[in-house]
Amino acid sequence: MSGKQVPLVVIRRLPRYHRYLGELLNNKIYRVSSTELSEKMGVTASQIRQDLNCFGGFGQQGYGYNVEMLYDSITKILGLNNGYKTIIIGAGNLGKALANYGGFSKRGFELCGIFDTDENVVGEEVAGITVKDYTELSDFIKHEKPDIAILAVPKTAVTEVADEVVQNGVKALWNFAYVDLDLPGDVLVENVHLSDSLMTLSYKMNKYGE
Amino acid sequence: MSGKQVPLVVIRRLPRYHRYLGELLNNKIYRVSSTELSEKMGVTASQIRQDLNCFGGFGQQGYGYNVEMLYDSITKILGLNNGYKTIIIGAGNLGKALANYGGFSKRGFELCGIFDTDENVVGEEVAGITVKDYTELSDFIKHEKPDIAILAVPKTAVTEVADEVVQNGVKALWNFAYVDLDLPGDVLVENVHLSDSLMTLSYKMNKYGE
DNA sequence: TAGATTGTTAATCGATTAACAATC
DNA sequence: TAGATTGTTAATCGATTAACAATC
Numbered sequence: 275m276s277g278k279q280v281p282l283v284v285i286r287r288l289p290r291y292h293r294y295l296g297e298l299l300n301n302k303i304y305r306v307s308s309t310e311l312s313e314k315m316g317v318t319a320s321q322i323r324q325d326l327n328c329f330g331g332f333g334q335q336g337y338g339y340n341v342e343m344l345y346d347s348i349t350k351i352l353g354l355n356n357g358y359k360t361i362i363i364g365a366g367n368l369g370k371a372l373a374n375y376g377g378f379s380k381r382g383f384e385l386c387g388i389f390d391t392d393e394n395v396v397g398e399e400v401a402g403i404t405v406k407d408y409t410e411l412s413d414f415i416k417h418e419k420p421d422i423a424i425l426a427v428p429k430t431a432v433t434e435v436a437d438e439v440v441q442n443g444v445k446a447l448w449n450f451a452y453v454d455l456d457l458p459g460d461v462l463v464e465n466v467h468l469s470d471s472l473m474t475l476s477y478k479m480n481k482y483g484e
Numbered sequence: 485m486s487g488k489q490v491p492l493v494v495i496r497r498l499p500r501y502h503r504y505l506g507e508l509l510n511n512k513i514y515r516v517s518s519t520e521l522s523e524k525m526g527v528t529a530s531q532i533r534q535d536l537n538c539f540g541g542f543g544q545q546g547y548g549y550n551v552e553m554l555y556d557s558i559t560k561i562l563g564l565n566n567g568y569k570t571i572i573i574g575a576g577n578l579g580k581a582l583a584n585y586g587g588f589s590k591r592g593f594e595l596c597g598i599f600d601t602d603e604n605v606v607g608e609e610v611a612g613i614t615v616k617d618y619t620e621l622s623d624f625i626k627h628e629k630p631d632i633a634i635l636a637v638p639k640t641a642v643t644e645v646a647d648e649v650v651q652n653g654v655k656a657l658w659n660f661a662y663v664d665l666d667l668p669g670d671v672l673v674e675n676v677h678l679s680d681s682l683m684t685l686s687y688k689m690n691k692y693g694e
Numbered sequence: 695t696a697g698a699t700t701g702t703t704a705a706t707c708g709a710t711t712a713a714c715a716a717t718c
Numbered sequence: 719t720a721g722a723t724t725g726t727t728a729a730t731c732g733a734t735t736a737a738c739a740a741t742c
Binding site: 491493494528529530531534544545546547 | 708709710711712716717718
């Protein structure tokens with residue numbers, strides 16, 4: 275898959291296509307046109323066709339798209355069939371919430387470790403996994419080679435934790451701390467800055483009040 | 485503040501400006517040029533000046549920007565000085581994590597109620613607030629008139645919960661369930677679809693493997 | 695074949711960057 | 719005044735939408 279680089283805006287729309295196609299499958303709908311899908315999703319049919327054609331011609335003139343085939347294709351494009359091994363650092367409420375969220379395992383992410391520094395939490399069972407002491411982290415990474423580290427620690431700790439996991443070879447981080455991490459270029463980071471989202475909501479409320 | 489509509493992309497960048505300016509203040513830096521700020525943030529100076537000028541001329545030729553004044557201005561633009569009253573529906577791990585997250589109160593959001601249907605959770609103390617029974621929700625909203633409802637419930641429940649809070653007059657929802665809510669046009673909804681973010685990370689990992 | 699709908703090119707729209715006159 | 723840096727206009731770049739020939 276060389277060709278020209280797929281724009282990030284398109285990539286960020288793929289999960290939503292995946293979700294809607296999954297719902298169609300649940301409803302036993304096996305065929306859909308870009309126009310039908312566009313009406314359900316509230317986007318233009320043109321955009322759907324353009325987006326999909328970044329990855330290949332999945333449709334058929336005069337027919338539309340085979341839902342199952344398209345769903346499976348997007349699953350592969352998103353890498354959800356790779357069974358990425360995942361660890362969570364931080365077993366506070368957020369870490370626990372993420373561990374227990376069924377959506378991740380359903381999308382092929384396999385949780386294989388949870389770590390915390392707090393003695394009161396270490397040893398606890400979360401989502402079927404025993405929380406390990408943070409001091410065991412680096413050995414664990416070396417042996418288990420997880421693909422993704424989820425950083426659910428306070429922002430005061432996150433820089434150190436990120437360095438630690440990266441030094442031991444993790445190449446993809448999902449960061450919930452309100453900090454922009456500065457890491458080597460080959461390390462992938464996806465930030466979830468919850469405050470940003472809430473402030474955007476606040477902005478809109480503010481505006482409407484005028 | 486009429487004039488032309490500020491693009492959503494600009495609004496979504498404001499929280500990040502706010503954060504970096506706050507850090508400058510913490511470091512007792514009271515003056516900054518668009519070029520200096522652009523280097524710290526990894527964006528272009530042009531973009532910063534364009535963005536800020538959507539809201540007014542905050543800078544001064546030959547000098548740059550007064551950090552404190554700019555910070556305060558963005559605080560107001562984002563509505564963080566309004567003390568929006570907030571309730572959380574769902575006191576599972578996610579609800580608790582959000583309740584305990586200090587960043588919200590620091591940015592002026594005031595948590596005034598937490599609700600759940602689970603008898604084992606109702607009555608518990610979370611972030612200094614007693615979890616109330618879900619049946620008390622509609623009366624509570626009528627009397628306390630919260631501005632924002634945070635939906636931290638499973639996706640199977642979220643449609644019903646959203647309808648309930650909207651019917652009782654809440655006009656802004658922060659939704660964590662993996663569903664696109666369909667609500668009256670005057671209700672503001674900001675979605676946090678965590679899976680989408682993780683799938684984007686997964687896509688990038690997948691791509692790099694080729 | 696006739697009808698439907700894609701894939702793709704061209705046109706439009708919007709966002710980002712560059713440039714520079716205004717001005718502190 | 720000379721130097722610095724904004725505010726703003728113009729140029730570029732990219733993303734979205736429209737249109738339609740290709741084709742199932």
